[in-house]
Amino acid sequence: MNIRTLSLIILGIALVLVPFVLKGYLVFQATTIVIYAIAIMGLNILTGLNGQIALGHGAFFAMGAYLMAITLNVWELPFYVGFPIAGVACFVFGFLFGFPALRLEGVYLALATFTLAVAVPPVLKLSFLEPVTGGVMGTLVPAPTTPFGLPLGQDQWMYLLTLLFLFLMYGMAQALKSSRSGRAMMAIRDNPIAARAMGINVALYKTLAFGLSALYAGIAGCLSALVIQFISADSFTFFLSVYLIVGLVVGGAAWFPGALIGGAYIVLVPNLVETFSPPLAGSFYGLLLMVMMLIIPKGASGLIEKFFPRRPSASDTSRPAPREDGGDGPVTIGRPGR
Amino acid sequence: MASTASGATESRTPLLSIKNLCIRFGGVLALDNVNLDISPGRIVGLIGPNGAGKTTMFNCISRLYQPTSGRIEFAGEDLTTSTPQRIARLGIGRTFQNVASFDELSVLDNVRIGAHTRSTGNIVSDMLSLPNARRQERSIDETAYKFIDYLGLADVAHSTISSLSLGTRKRVEIARALAMSPRLLMLDEPAGGLTHSEVAELGRLFVKIRDDWQITILLVEHHMQLVMSVSDEVTVLNFGKNLAHGTPSQIRSNPDVIHAYLGRS
Numbered sequence: 001m002n003i004r005t006l007s008l009i010i011l012g013i014a015l016v017l018v019p020f021v022l023k024g025y026l027v028f029q030a031t032t033i034v035i036y037a038i039a040i041m042g043l044n045i046l047t048g049l050n051g052q053i054a055l056g057h058g059a060f061f062a063m064g065a066y067l068m069a070i071t072l073n074v075w076e077l078p079f080y081v082g083f084p085i086a087g088v089a090c091f092v093f094g095f096l097f098g099f100p101a102l103r104l105e106g107v108y109l110a111l112a113t114f115t116l117a118v119a120v121p122p123v124l125k126l127s128f129l130e131p132v133t134g135g136v137m138g139t140l141v142p143a144p145t146t147p148f149g150l151p152l153g154q155d156q157w158m159y160l161l162t163l164l165f166l167f168l169m170y171g172m173a174q175a176l177k178s179s180r181s182g183r184a185m186m187a188i189r190d191n192p193i194a195a196r197a198m199g200i201n202v203a204l205y206k207t208l209a210f211g212l213s214a215l216y217a218g219i220a221g222c223l224s225a226l227v228i229q230f231i232s233a234d235s236f237t238f239f240l241s242v243y244l245i246v247g248l249v250v251g252g253a254a255w256f257p258g259a260l261i262g263g264a265y266i267v268l269v270p271n272l273v274e275t276f277s278p279p280l281a282g283s284f285y286g287l288l289l290m291v292m293m294l295i296i297p298k299g300a301s302g303l304i305e306k307f308f309p310r311r312p313s314a315s316d317t318s319r320p321a322p323r324e325d326g327g328d329g330p331v332t333i334g335r336p337g338r
Numbered sequence: 339m340a341s342t343a344s345g346a347t348e349s350r351t352p353l354l355s356i357k358n359l360c361i362r363f364g365g366v367l368a369l370d371n372v373n374l375d376i377s378p379g380r381i382v383g384l385i386g387p388n389g390a391g392k393t394t395m396f397n398c399i400s401r402l403y404q405p406t407s408g409r410i411e412f413a414g415e416d417l418t419t420s421t422p423q424r425i426a427r428l429g430i431g432r433t434f435q436n437v438a439s440f441d442e443l444s445v446l447d448n449v450r451i452g453a454h455t456r457s458t459g460n461i462v463s464d465m466l467s468l469p470n471a472r473r474q475e476r477s478i479d480e481t482a483y484k485f486i487d488y489l490g491l492a493d494v495a496h497s498t499i500s501s502l503s504l505g506t507r508k509r510v511e512i513a514r515a516l517a518m519s520p521r522l523l524m525l526d527e528p529a530g531g532l533t534h535s536e537v538a539e540l541g542r543l544f545v546k547i548r549d550d551w552q553i554t555i556l557l558v559e560h561h562m563q564l565v566m567s568v569s570d571e572v573t574v575l576n577f578g579k580n581l582a583h584g585t586p587s588q589i590r591s592n593p594d595v596i597h598a599y600l601g602r603s
Contacts, residue, residue, distance in 0.1 A: 198455070
């Protein structure tokens with residue numbers, strides 16, 4: 001076991017212990033951090049693995065939150081049914097939105113997705129949707145009670161539920177990264193023309209990455225509805241999408257544990273700068289972000305890479321044994337190595 | 339060494355058959371009624387002065403460009419309406435003129451990506467690490483390590499491409515193309531930027547690839563010595579048209595070719 005795996009396991013244990021060490025509002029804050037981390041991991045699939053930039057994931061977050069509220073309030077189904085409903089709906093919506101995105105790159109794609117983030121909140125406020133969405137006033141979301149009579153407080157239970165989703169979705173993102181599909185996404189990021197020549201279906205993997213990142217944002221939205229127990233269109237402004245991008249940049253691209261650092265940044269730093277100087281909080285926030293970008297342009301993942309350079313990982317041991325039949329030695333051209 | 343496969347293959351139907359291929363970019367006819375037949379098991383050199391249309395022809399075959407007219411048949415199947423995925427699956431692998439690697443990834447991952455079309459799977463089983471995805475991954479790894487060893491890349495298997503020299507990157511590209519288990523390997527200026535001794539080794543490698551894996555090779559190259567020493571046949575393009583086709587010695591003494599290259603009348 002290498003040092004990276006070990007530190008991830010320790011981090012995982014520490015995360016489980018959080019609600020038993022911290023109290024009250026701090027547990028709520030920790031829950032919010034984990035929720036954002038899930039959404040940021042999704043963005044990282046899109047941006048980190050696939051190289052697409054999207055500014056509209058607040059819309060998918062909102063969609064997840066509203067679908068959870070509708071599941072509970074309108075359809076009167078148990079909360080755990082809300083996750084698959086929202087997950088599938090956001091995936092399909094994101095997948096379909098990915099098609100027009102195929103024709104756009106870089107800033108143009110960012111702008112197109114930006115329209116999504118701007119367009120969704122007013123739609124949620126429409127009066128004829130009021131029975132479903134609660135309209136301008138928003139709607140209350142009943143919190144699920146602690147199951148199996150576990151001796152947990154409401155906030156502890158919600159934190160652990162959120163953390164369970166973080167672990168599951170981290171595992172899936174990590175599995176994706178080292179799989180055939182994940183490599184296809186990274187190939188498209190690094191060199192779309194070569195990826196095509198390798199027989200990779202570029203359109204398919206780009207839209208899949210879009211759908212997946214929407215699914216992650218949607219699940220985060222579901223959890224946020226349950227934790228805050230209230231949703232309104234004003235909770236999902238365009239700024240939510242921007243904060244998710246900030247969290248992504250701070251955490252670093254294509255390194256999923258960075259999402260937690262990104263989540264912590266977007267939850268904690270606004271409060272921190274508020275204590276410095278309330279009227280200038282926004283300015284301090286911006287200044288801090290600029291300094292961060294100067295010191296660690298690659299985000300937290302760059303910092304980790306610097307101090308714990310990646311050694312040949314455990315996957316080396318999976319290397320097939322050399323062939324017994326020998327054959328000719330390898331042909332070498334030029335100097336081996338660098 | 340260049341004639342090991344000739345004779346026996348002469349009468350077989352061509353693996354790749356290009357008929358009256360034309361492509362127009364605006365007012366420029368980049369390829370003008372080009373014809374080329376490549377028999378299986380041959381190493382065919384494709385030469386011509388700069389701008390003759392060599393790379394354009396590669397891009398037509400691998401479906402990065404859409405030809406204006408003409409036919410490209412591979413093993414009897416018309417490629418002009420196929421997708422790039424289909425081309426890769428049929429068994430046409432290629433390298434690129436200025437090296438097109440996946441720079442942020444390791445050598446191992448680059449070669450694994452070459453095996454993409456030789457494997458199947460779906461994103462759900464990949465994300466859940468289902469048994470079929472893991473089985474697939476093992477077979478991809480086996481293929482990748484086979485070609486990493488074949489090209490002597492074992493020492494750098496875990497290095498990121500961006501940290502490697504040009505010569506090594508070119509080997510990675512060849513390993514990646516071989517992982518596609520191609521029947522036709524198209525090499526676009528593989529010797530560009532390499533030292534004299536590296537070029538000589540490259541030539542031996544091409545013949546070895548052909549002999550070890552029965553892969554037909556189409557080689558675009560400016561390095562005349564390399565082309566003439568490894569090719570069974572050489573075809574010459576000039577201004578998008580066929581200029582000559584024959585054995586290396588025929589081409590070397592062809593007056594039209596000498597004229598095109600040296601500009602003497």
